[in-house]
Amino acid sequence: GAVVSQHPSRVICKSGTSVKIECRSLDFQATTMFWYRQFPKQSLMLMATSNEGSKATYEQGVEKDKFLINHASLTLSTLTVTSAHPEDSSFYICSARPDDPVTVNEQFFGPGTRLTVL
């Protein structure tokens, strides 16, 4: 149980295009999901908190219009990198916080998406 998937696992795109990354909780519901960014050999930096039924909460310094987040259902959050540039190349990881009271204090992570912008 508690599996989180991400799609795609890898994506290469041209500069100026938009890329959508999906994060799904496969066997549990999650009102809250998180999006992290990880640069090579560095830690995870929280980008935003995705809330089902309401707007995402972005961390300081993260551009809302650049990184669009939509939490369409209790099992799906999407991150769209708009007008991607080479500096957006990174490893993007999502996590989901179960609504189940037993595991609500945990987060389960997806396998990550490697984005390369040419």
Place this chain on the structure above:
Amino acid sequence: AQSVTQLDSQVPVFEEAPVELRCNYSSSVSVYLFWYVQYPNQGLQLLLKYLSGSTLVKGINGFEAEFNKSQTSFHLRKPSVHISDTAEYFCAVRNTGRRALTFGSGTRLQVQP
């Protein structure tokens, strides 16, 4: 605000030797503490967590950690490591009033034969 410090960026160790990965945190409120492992090009897998209760926490793959409130530490230990334990290890904290995790900078455990 809360922060997490992992003092060792890399820890080389021989197979079957014991290892300790250090983690210190700062927070003005109560916290939950976690250790995650990341293999190359993969997401994070939870090793163990401290939410409350016993300060000695046992996790998967033979790892354990001890929460020391007075020293604000949550060091990860394993009595005998394997080659397969080679990975990046992240300590993370979440204060009880916040939903998101704050991660340390990570420690690369390199197990040598």
